[in-house]
Amino acid sequence: MNAIPRRNILIGGAALALGAPFLLSRPRSEAEFTYKFGCITNARHPVTANIQRAAAKIREASGGRLNIQVFSDSQLGSEADMLTQLRAGALEFASASGTLLSSMMPAVGASATGFAFANHDDVWRAMDGDLGSFVRTEAGRGGIHLFDRVWDSGFFQIMSADHIIRTPADLQGFRLRVPMGRSWIRLYKSLGAAPVGLPWSETYTALQTRVVDGVDAGLPAIRSGKIYEVQKVCTLTSHIWDGWWMAANMAALQRLPASLQNLIAEEFDAAARIQRAESEQAAHDARTSLTEAGIVFQEVDRSLFQQALARSGYYRDWKARLGAAPWALLERSIGKRLG
Numbered sequence: 001m002n003a004i005p006r007r008n009i010l011i012g013g014a015a016l017a018l019g020a021p022f023l024l025s026r027p028r029s030e031a032e033f034t035y036k037f038g039c040i041t042n043a044r045h046p047v048t049a050n051i052q053r054a055a056a057k058i059r060e061a062s063g064g065r066l067n068i069q070v071f072s073d074s075q076l077g078s079e080a081d082m083l084t085q086l087r088a089g090a091l092e093f094a095s096a097s098g099t100l101l102s103s104m105m106p107a108v109g110a111s112a113t114g115f116a117f118a119n120h121d122d123v124w125r126a127m128d129g130d131l132g133s134f135v136r137t138e139a140g141r142g143g144i145h146l147f148d149r150v151w152d153s154g155f156f157q158i159m160s161a162d163h164i165i166r167t168p169a170d171l172q173g174f175r176l177r178v179p180m181g182r183s184w185i186r187l188y189k190s191l192g193a194a195p196v197g198l199p200w201s202e203t204y205t206a207l208q209t210r211v212v213d214g215v216d217a218g219l220p221a222i223r224s225g226k227i228y229e230v231q232k233v234c235t236l237t238s239h240i241w242d243g244w245w246m247a248a249n250m251a252a253l254q255r256l257p258a259s260l261q262n263l264i265a266e267e268f269d270a271a272a273r274i275q276r277a278e279s280e281q282a283a284h285d286a287r288t289s290l291t292e293a294g295i296v297f298q299e300v301d302r303s304l305f306q307q308a309l310a311r312s313g314y315y316r317d318w319k320a321r322l323g324a325a326p327w328a329l330l331e332r333s334i335g336k337r338l339g
């Protein structure tokens with residue numbers, strides 16, 4: 001047997017010694033758990049950006065054990081498609097609007113009750129309180145875990161080319177684009193308007209060609225969609241608030257160690273606080289820039305619209321759809337009876 005020269009042993013030992021720290025500190029190349037998160041917002045949208053930041057923090061804080069891959073811009077399908085995948089367990093996480101969730105779980109629609117919330121303080125009192133807890137419990141019965149703090153999509157306003165809206169009478173026969181959800185359709189029909197459900201991508205052309213006379217949207221969307229180029233009057237009704245729920249397949253979440261479940265909850269909670277502040281600031285900034293673009297803002301007496309909805313039977317019917325329990329929690333959170 002040939003002996004190994006002492007010089008070679010020393011060189012090899014030194015090399016191993018130098019390489020040891022690198023070998024010990026090198027991060028694992030593959031995560032122990034790899035989960036997917038689907039959302040319809042594009043990569044530049046603040047909601048997507050906050051989801052991505054939360055996912056990065058979770059990976060770092062878990063030491064690389066959990067990798068949440070974010071698929072934005074409807075890469076995994078429409079919002080409804082992803083919710084179906086989530087319920088089936090084919091997708092672990094998704095962001096879902098309250099409007100969409102309410103089509104499967106009516107109680108979630110309480111937050112989209114017309115003219116219920118006067119401001120964000122009203123919203124967070126309800127959604128961070130008993131109403132939000134009720135909604136999360138209902139979702140859990142369907143195998144979906146909703147994280148504690150819903151994210152902000154904001155209040156919706158009414159845009160028109162030149163039509164001034166001061167009272168419910170001014171909405172009679174008014175054709176406007178609305179999101180394709182029961183909340184909006186039912187609300188506007190109760191006020192005598194003619195709502196037309198259209199995807200947001202078709203809205204600008206529909207306004208240009210007068211397929212519709214106006215549009216229902218939040219101020220940041222009005223700005224980013226350049227609606228101010230074809231519409232000049234904005235009525236500040238704040239008639240509906242909507243939010244984004246961060247949702248998980250409950251079985252997939254429970255497969256993770258408790259420490260990772262807690263980490264996810266903490267990071268999504270922190271991200272929600274940041275996103276809410278950003279969203280409110282975005283609405284404020286949008287109003288400023290829209291004013292500079294020549295938009296005329298019209299304030300209204302919201303009580304006139306609430307009275308009209310009560311007379312039409314809207315609140316009675318909406319309560320029947322949601323159920324007595326979430327309705328009572330909604331009224332208690334805002335401190336008044338509706339209808």
